[in-house]
Amino acid sequence: AAGVIQSPRHLIKEKRETATLKCYPIPRHDTVYWYQQGPGQDPQFLISFYEKMQSDKGSIPDRFSAQQFSDYHSELNMSSLELGDSALYFCASSRMGTGGGYTFGSGTRLTVV
Amino acid sequence: AQTVTQSQPEMSVQEAETVTLSCTYDTSESDYYLFWYKQPPSRQMILVIRQEAYKQQNATENRFSVNFQKAAKSFSLKISDSQLGDAAMYFCAYRTILSSGGGADGLTFGKGTHLIIQP
Numbered sequence: 001a002a003g004v005i006q007s008p009r010h011l012i013k014e015k016r017e018t019a020t021l022k023c024y025p026i027p028r029h030d031t032v033y034w035y036q037q038g039p040g041q042d043p044q045f046l047i048s049f050y051e052k053m054q055s056d057k058g059s060i061p062d063r064f065s066a067q068q069f070s071d072y073h074s075e076l077n078m079s080s081l082e083l084g085d086s087a088l089y090f091c092a093s094s095r096m097g098t099g100g101g102y103t104f105g106s107g108t109r110l111t112v113v
Numbered sequence: 114a115q116t117v118t119q120s121q122p123e124m125s126v127q128e129a130e131t132v133t134l135s136c137t138y139d140t141s142e143s144d145y146y147l148f149w150y151k152q153p154p155s156r157q158m159i160l161v162i163r164q165e166a167y168k169q170q171n172a173t174e175n176r177f178s179v180n181f182q183k184a185a186k187s188f189s190l191k192i193s194d195s196q197l198g199d200a201a202m203y204f205c206a207y208r209t210i211l212s213s214g215g216g217a218d219g220l221t222f223g224k225g226t227h228l229i230i231q232p
Binding site for chain 1: 146148150155156157158159160163204217218219220221222223224225
């Protein structure tokens with residue numbers, strides 16, 4: 001079965017640079033979620049989209065923005081990167097109305113140097 | 114805001130034995146979802162089991178079952194016949210049903226329990 005695809009798998013950026021992470025949800029899934037997991041931490045919810053509209057917002061820094069496109073894929077844009085942004089970034093997807101749980105991608109590991 | 118607490122940073126169990134991971138949560142809502150996710154060394158987040166708060170019956174998935182005590186706000190995970198492949202970080206998570214986020218609300222995770230399986 002198709003899974004949630006995230007790219008790239010690994011990314012190294014310097015401080016103050018910009019990074020773009022991409023997420024391709026499971027086919028027919030209309031909802032996308034972004035999470036950040038720092039080293040040794042639990043995942044923290046950043047933002048979600050349903051039918052290309054922002055749905056819920058968590059602890060997403062103002063330096064970060066995201067959107068969902070007409071094909072339902074989503075991109076997380078991160079500017080003015082800081083060392084503390086080094087983390088594993090997960091995308092997850094679900095189909096609205098199917099009961100609560102969702103499927104995570106394998107994550108993008110971002111290292112800021 | 115909801116909070117999720119996992120009081121056991123690490124647990125160890127012998128292969129083939131049974132282990133129970135604890136989770137408590139705090140919420141003022143009456144309906145919600147609870148989850149257990151497994152994160153092995155690969156860092157993939159894998160859904161283990163899901164419970165809907167309005168359902169009385171405890172969820173079960175093969176060797177994994179939960180003990181959901183709604184009044185006590187407790188949601189423990191029991192793993193029977195532990196296998197080496199069960200070694201992972203286990204996260205308990207909460208999700209509201211009464212959505213303020215257009216239905217796409219984020220999960221609130223606990224800090225996790227690191228499960229070690231002794232051969």
